Amino acid sequence: MIDKIFLNMTRASALLVLFIVAWIFVVLFNESTEAMQTFGLDFITKDEWAPNLEKFGAYAAIFGSVASTFLAMLLAIPIAIGVAIFLSEIAHDKIKGFFGVSIELLAAIPSVIYGMWGLFFFVPILRDIFGGMGIGLLAAGIVLSIMILPFMAAVTRDAMNTTPDILKESAYALGGTQWDVIKDVIIPYAKAGIIGSLILALGRAIGETMAVTFVMGNVHHTPSSIMDPTTSIPVTLANEFTEADSSLYFSSLFGLALTLLIMSFVVIAIAKFYFLRKVRKGQ
Amino acid sequence: MTAVQKRIVINKIALAFSTLSAVIALSFLFWILGVLVMKGLDALSWSIFIYEGSPPGYADSGLKHALVGQLILVGLATVIGVPLGIMAGTYLSEYGKNSKLAHTIRDISDIMMSAPSIVIGAFVYAVIVMPMGHFSAWAGAIALAIMMIPIILRTTDDMLQLVPGTLREAAFALGAPKYKVIIDVVYRGAKAGILTGVLLGIARVAGETAPLLFTSFNDNFFTTDLNQAMPSLTVTMFNYAISPYDDWQQLGWAAAFILSMFILGLNIIGRLILLAGKRK
Numbered sequence: 001m002i003d004k005i006f007l008n009m010t011r012a013s014a015l016l017v018l019f020i021v022a023w024i025f026v027v028l029f030n031e032s033t034e035a036m037q038t039f040g041l042d043f044i045t046k047d048e049w050a051p052n053l054e055k056f057g058a059y060a061a062i063f064g065s066v067a068s069t070f071l072a073m074l075l076a077i078p079i080a081i082g083v084a085i086f087l088s089e090i091a092h093d094k095i096k097g098f099f100g101v102s103i104e105l106l107a108a109i110p111s112v113i114y115g116m117w118g119l120f121f122f123v124p125i126l127r128d129i130f131g132g133m134g135i136g137l138l139a140a141g142i143v144l145s146i147m148i149l150p151f152m153a154a155v156t157r158d159a160m161n162t163t164p165d166i167l168k169e170s171a172y173a174l175g176g177t178q179w180d181v182i183k184d185v186i187i188p189y190a191k192a193g194i195i196g197s198l199i200l201a202l203g204r205a206i207g208e209t210m211a212v213t214f215v216m217g218n219v220h221h222t223p224s225s226i227m228d229p230t231t232s233i234p235v236t237l238a239n240e241f242t243e244a245d246s247s248l249y250f251s252s253l254f255g256l257a258l259t260l261l262i263m264s265f266v267v268i269a270i271a272k273f274y275f276l277r278k279v280r281k282g283q
Numbered sequence: 284m285t286a287v288q289k290r291i292v293i294n295k296i297a298l299a300f301s302t303l304s305a306v307i308a309l310s311f312l313f314w315i316l317g318v319l320v321m322k323g324l325d326a327l328s329w330s331i332f333i334y335e336g337s338p339p340g341y342a343d344s345g346l347k348h349a350l351v352g353q354l355i356l357v358g359l360a361t362v363i364g365v366p367l368g369i370m371a372g373t374y375l376s377e378y379g380k381n382s383k384l385a386h387t388i389r390d391i392s393d394i395m396m397s398a399p400s401i402v403i404g405a406f407v408y409a410v411i412v413m414p415m416g417h418f419s420a421w422a423g424a425i426a427l428a429i430m431m432i433p434i435i436l437r438t439t440d441d442m443l444q445l446v447p448g449t450l451r452e453a454a455f456a457l458g459a460p461k462y463k464v465i466i467d468v469v470y471r472g473a474k475a476g477i478l479t480g481v482l483l484g485i486a487r488v489a490g491e492t493a494p495l496l497f498t499s500f501n502d503n504f505f506t507t508d509l510n511q512a513m514p515s516l517t518v519t520m521f522n523y524a525i526s527p528y529d530d531w532q533q534l535g536w537a538a539a540f541i542l543s544m545f546i547l548g549l550n551i552i553g554r555l556i557l558l559a560g561k562r563k
Contacts, residue, residue, distance in 0.1 A: 006462035010374035013367045014385075017392050017436065020429060024406045031409050082304025090298055091305075099305070101554075106312050108550050109319075110490030112517055113539045116524045117315045120532075146311050153308065177294035200397065207399025209493040210517075214525065234401045234493065241405070241497045257405040261398065268397050272390065 028261060031254035034247060043255055049220035049236075051244075056252035060222045062259060064137065064232035068216070069206045071141025071226070076149050077198060083149075084156035084194075085182055100157070107150035112210035118143035119214040130227055138226040139215040147211040152201040159193030160186055196275030203268035207260060209234035233260040323540020326533040336503035336514070339528035346538055348505040349519040352420070353542070355507065356499055356515050357489050359424035364431035364488075365481055371432065372439025377465055389440065392433040403429050404494035412498060420513035423499025427488040434487055438480025439473075446472040475560030482553035486546045492517035516542045 035043060035056060046057025087100055118139060126142075127134030163186045171181045187194070217229025218239045231239075233256045244250045284292070334345030371388070379385025407426040412418055446469050454464040470477070492515075500512040501522060516538045523535035 003460045003462050006465070007374075007378060010370045010378065013370035014374040014379065014388050014436075016367060017371055017388055017395065017432060020432075021391050021395060023410075024402070027406055027409045028402070079304045079308050082301040083308050085301040086305040090301060099309075102309075102312075105547055105550055106316070108486055108490070108546055109315075109543055110492070110517060110539075110546065112490070112492045112521055113319060113543060114315065116520070116535065116539060117318055119524065121314075121318055146315070149308055150312065177290050179294040179297040180290065182297070203397050207397075207401070209399070209401045210521065213521075234399060237401050237405060238493060238496055241408070242500070254405060254409070257402045261402045264397070264399050264402075265394060268394050272393055 024261070025258075028254055028258040032251055032258050034251035035255040038248060039252075043252070044259065047220065047222045051240075051246075051249055054246065054248055056248070056255075058233070058252070058256055058259065060220045061231050061233045061236045061256060063222050064140075064216065064230040064235070065206055065260070065263070067137055067223070067226075067230075068140040068144055068212060068232055069202060071137065072144035072148060072205050073198070073202055074145075075142065076145035076152055076201070079145075080149055080152040080156055080198075080201075081194070083153040084160055087153070087157045088160040089178060089182055089186070100154075103150045104154050107154060110210070111147055111208055114143055114147040114211040115214040118211070123215055132227050133217070133229060135215055135217045136227050136229040137216070137223050140212040140230075140232070141226070143211050143215050144205050144208060147208065148201050148205045151204065152198065155197035155200060156194055159190045159197050162193060163189045192275045196271045199267060199271035199275065203264050203271060206267060207234060207264045209238050213238050233257075319536070319539055319543060322533075322536035323543075326537035327540060331534070331537055335505045336519070336534075339526070339531050344530065344534065346516070346519065346534060346541070348502065349514045349516045349538060350541070351505065351507070352499075352502070352514040353489070353516040355509070356420060356423050356427060356495070356513060357485060359420065359509070360427035360431055360488055361481075361485055363424060364428035364484070365435055367428070368432045368435025368484065369439050369477065369481075372436045373443065373465060375436070375440045376443035377461075377469065389437075392436050395433040396437065399493075400430060400491050401493035401496070404496055404498055407494070407498045415510075417510075418498065418500035418512040420499050420509040420511070423495045423513060423515065426494035426498045427491060430491060430494060431484045431488045434484040435480050438483070439477055442473040442476030442480065443469055445476065475556050479553040479557045479560075482549045482556070486549035486553070489549070490517065490542065490546050492521055496521075 039046075039056060042057060044058055044062060047059035047063070048055050048057045049060060083103070087096055087103070091099060122143065123134040123139050125134075126139055130138075167185050167189060168181050171185045176184070212232060213235050216231055216235045218231045218235055219229045220231055220236075221228070223230040236256060237253060237260075241253055244253055330343065331345040332347060332350065334343045335348040336346070337344040375385045375388060379388070403426050407422050407429070411422040411425060415422070450468055450472060451464055454468045459467070495515050495518050499515060499518070501518045502512045502514045504514075506513060520535045520538040520542070523531040523538070526532065
C-alpha cells in the first residue's frame with residue numbers, strides 16, 4: 001500500500017518535469033499568438049521595434065543575441081581550450097587542484113556581478129580606447145566571454161581528461177613531445193566531447209541575461225559596427241517586460257521569449273544528443 | 284634545424300600559449316573577484332543589516348529588506364524544489380532505471396538545466412502573476428524552484444545509482460518493502476551525495492536575477508507578505524547598480540559581496556561533504 005503511494009509520488013514528480021517543459025512551450029506559444037498573427041514572418045525579419053506605433057520586429061534583438069554570443073565564443077574558445085590544456089596536461093598536480101577548484105568556484109559567481117563589473121570597470125576602458133559610449137556589442141561580447149569562460153574551461157578539461165593514460169603513454173614512448181600528444185592523441189580522442197562542451201557553453205551564453213543587460217545599451221537597432229549599442233532577446237525582456245502596456249506589446253515579448261527558448265533548446269539538444277551522446281557511447 | 288629540434292621548439296611555443304591563456308583567464312577573473320571584494324568590503328557595515336532601503340542620500344539605508352527577502356525566496360524555492368527533485372531522481376534511479384521514459388526525462392531535464400532563466404520568469408509571469416494580478420514572492424519562489432528541480436533530480440539520480448545493488452538485495456532478502464529499502468538503505472547510503480546536490484542546487488538559484496525580475500519584482504521596504512512583491516539581493520543589486528546615485532551603487536556592491544560569499548560558502552561546504560563522504 002505505502003509502496004504504491006511512494007511509487008506514484010516519485011513517478012508524479014518525475015513526470016512533472018516533462019509536464020513543466022511542455023507547459024512552458026504551450027504557454028509561450030499561446031501568449032505570443034497575437035503577435036504572430038499580426039506580424040507573421042515580419043516579426044523575425046523586421047527590425048522596427050516601436051511600442052508607441054504598435055510595431056514589433058524582433059530582428060535587431062535576434063541579431064544582437066546571435067552576434068554577441070558569436071563574439072563571446074570567438075574570444076572564449078581559444079582561451080578556454082588553452083586553459084583546459086594547461087589544467088589537464090601542463091600544470092603540476094598541486095596547481096591543478098587549486099586552479100581547477102577556483103575555476104569551478106568562479107563559474108558559480110552570479111552573472112549579475114560580471115555585468116556590474118563590466119559596466120563600472122570595463123566599459124570606461126573601452127570608452128577610452130575606442131571613444132563613443134563604450135556600451136554596445138563589443139562590450140557585451142567581452143563580458144559574456146569572461147562570464148562563460150570558467151564553465152567552458154571546466155567542461156572542456158573534463159572532456160580532455162577522459163583520454164586514457166595508456167594512449168598518452170604510448171605516444172610519449174614513441175618520442176612525442178607534449179604538444180604532439182595533445183594535438184595527435186588527446187584532441188582527436190576527445191573531439192566529440194570538446195565540441196559538445198563548447199556548444200553547451202554556447203547554449204548558456206545565448207540565454208544569459210544579467211551579464212549583458214548592463215553593457216548592451218538596449219537600443220532596438222541593428223548595429224553597423226561592433227561598437228554600436230544594440231539589444232538582445234534577454235536584454236529586451238529584462239528591460240521592457242514590466243513596462244509593456246498593451247496586449248500586442250506583451251504578446252511580442254512572449255514571442256521573443258519563445259524564440260529564445262527554441263534557439264537555446266536546439267543548441268543544447270545538438271550538444272547533448274549529437275556530440276555528448278557519442279562520448280557516452282564511446283566509453 | 285633538425286626535425287626533432289623543430290618539434291621541440293613548436294612544443295615550447297604551444298605550451299607557452301596555453302599557459303599564457305591560463306594566465307589571461309585567471310587575471311581577468313581575479314580582477315573581477317578583486318573588484319568584488321574591495322568594493323564589497325568598502326561598502327560593508329553593520330547598518331546594512333539593520334536598515335531598510337531608503338531614498339538616495341539618506342544615511343540610514345541598508346539591505347535588511349533584500350537580505351530577508353532573498354532568504355525567504357530561496358527558502359521557499361528550496362522547500363518546493365528539493366522534495367520534488369529528490370523524488371523525481373528517486374523514480375529515475377530506483378524505478379525507471381533504463382526505461383525509455385526515464386531516459387527521456389533525464390534528457391529533457393538536462394536541457395532544462397541550461398534553459399534561459401529569463402524565459403522561466405516569463406512563463407511564471409504568464410501562469411501566476413497575470414492571473415493573480417500582481418507580483419508576489421510565491422511567483423519568484425516557484426520560478427526558482429523550476430530551475431532547481433533539474434539540478435537536484437540529476438544529482439539524486441547519479442548518487443543513488445552509486446549505491447551498490449547488493450545492499451538493496453540484502454534489504455529485500457530481509458523482507459523489507461521497496462519504499463523502506465529506498466528510504467532506509469539507499470537514501471542512507473547516498474546521504475552525502477544528495478546533500479551536496481541540494482547545496483549546489485540552492486547555490487545555483489540563489490544567484491539568479493533574471494527569473495525574479497518580473498515574478499517577485501522588487502520592493503525598497505521590508506516585507507514578509509508572500510502575496511506581495513518581495514525584494515531580493517539580486518534584483519536590488521541590479522536596480523541599485525543602474526541607478527545614478529553613488530550611495531545606491533555602494534549598497535549594490537555590498538549586496539554583491541554578501542551574495543557571492545553565501546554562494547561560494549555553499550559550494551565549498553558541498554564539496555567538503557562530498558570529499559568527507561568519499562574518504563570514509
